[in-house]
Amino acid sequence: MSNISRRSFMAASSATLLSVLLAGCDSDTQEPAEQGGDATQAGGKHIYVLTASPDHGWTGQVGVFAQEKVDEVNESGTYTAELQTAGAAADQIAQVEDILAGDLSDVAGIVIQPLDDTVQSAIQQIVDAGVAYVAFDRIIEAVQDSAVANVKGDNEGIGAGSAAYFVENGMKPGDAVYIYQGDTSSVTTLRDSGFTEYLLGNLEFDGAKVPDDAKWTQDQIDAAITKSGAMNWSRSDTKAAFEALLGDEANAQIKWWYAEDDELAMGILEALNGGGISDSAKEAFYATKPFITGCGGLQEYYDVISGDSYADITANLGGVMSVTYSPSMIQTAIQDMVDHLDGKDVEQDHVIACENVTSENVADYVGFE
Structure with a gap:
């Protein structure tokens, strides 16, 4: 082998060895990170x-x-x-x-x-x-x-379930509806959209869509449904808001009340049970035989549904209902x-x-x- 060839071979061998050593160093520095990632996951x-x-x-x-x-x-x-x-x-x-x-x-x-x-x-x-x-x-x-x-839970289903209950009990397209909202999160957004999407015929509840003769248009949705804004899932906030709302007796004509939580539904009932609403407004409210829905599974509200509490109030209502959303x-x-x-x-x-x-x-x- 010539001196030139021998030098070339030695240089190539040294470069190869250096590459191997460097790769080994890289491997040593990366190995713990990979092991740590595996352990974490x-x-x-x-x-x-x-x-x-x-x-x-x-x-x-x-x-x-x-x-x-x-x-x-x-x-x-x-x-x-x-x-x-x-x-x-x-x-x-x-x-x-x-x-x-x-x-x-x-x-x-x-x-x-x-x-x-x-x-x-x-x-x-x-x-x-x-x-x-x-x-x-x-x-x-x-x-x-x-x-x-x-x-x-099926937050859209909660809205759809409430809408289906109203339709089953005679709600017609364009009837005034009031929604007591929970907060500003995706939960409320989905509970809102489930209600309207069912009425528009775009969403099923319990395997069925709204009957054709009960289907709403978007214009009817926009004109007839009023939303409270965030009640922060608070019974007391809803009670105060409902009392203020019925301060205008025109609002007592609303028959369909969709509360997005059982606590909010209880706020309505507590307002009706208290002295913050005039007797004339209560009489006008009861005259429509209104319906109230909630959701969540609060036993206190289940007792209302079963007739074991607030019976003097529910006797004046068309009905009360809750949709399941269990904390379990x-x-x-x-x-x-x-x-x-x-x-x-x-x-x-x-x-x-x-x-x-x-x-x-x-x-x-x-x-x-």
Whole structure:
């Protein structure tokens, strides 16, 4: 071999060896990150469940049902779980940040009930960290595609169920309707749209669409349906708003009252039971034999539907009804996380069907306190 050839060979061999060594260094620096990513996504055993503070009503019962399921997970021994609650979105965001700042190799996943849409930033941090998460109840559209599952009741079905109940009881296209809205979230948007989409003939409820002779036009929707704005899921706010509304006795002629939560429906009933509405306005209101719907499964409202309370008021009404939206759905969300971690297929858009609860079938349902 000539000196030139030998030098060329040695140079090529050295370059090859250097490349191998450099590749090995790259491999060494990347390996822990890859292992850490695998551990975060599949190797951890601890499940965090983040919900609203269990103060009262529906959200309070979410916490009760969540704790029951957390205890069940811990007893099974495959995973550990803990419930953390927050009274404000900022607190919930801080909870997420604290979890992600810890040892991610121990984190199996996070089940979160976002308190409002500002929690989107925290959910994006969960995604960026490679941690599996399940969203419950309030689904934030911008990040929903990154969830293992988005578990929610059929919010459109709630609107459709209320509309179907009204139609069954004689509501005609163009009749005045008043909607008491929950808040400004996707939940309210869907409950609004379900109501109108059913009346337009675009959405089914219980396997059927609105009859052709009861179908509304968009112009009738726009002219006849009034929305309250956000009641913040508050009974007291709805009570005050209803009293103010009936201060103008022309509003007492409205027959169809769609409350987007049982607490809001109870606010109407408490207003009718109190002294904040004039007797003449109440007489005008009762003369129409009005109908009131709610949703959620509040036992107090189920007692009204069954005739065990507020009977003197409901005797003057055409009917009261609720649509199911059980807080026990949080247990489905936690189970979806467990199933995902076990390698099972999980439905990403996990919508739980709802049913109308009337005086005819209320005895078949157990509400929450």
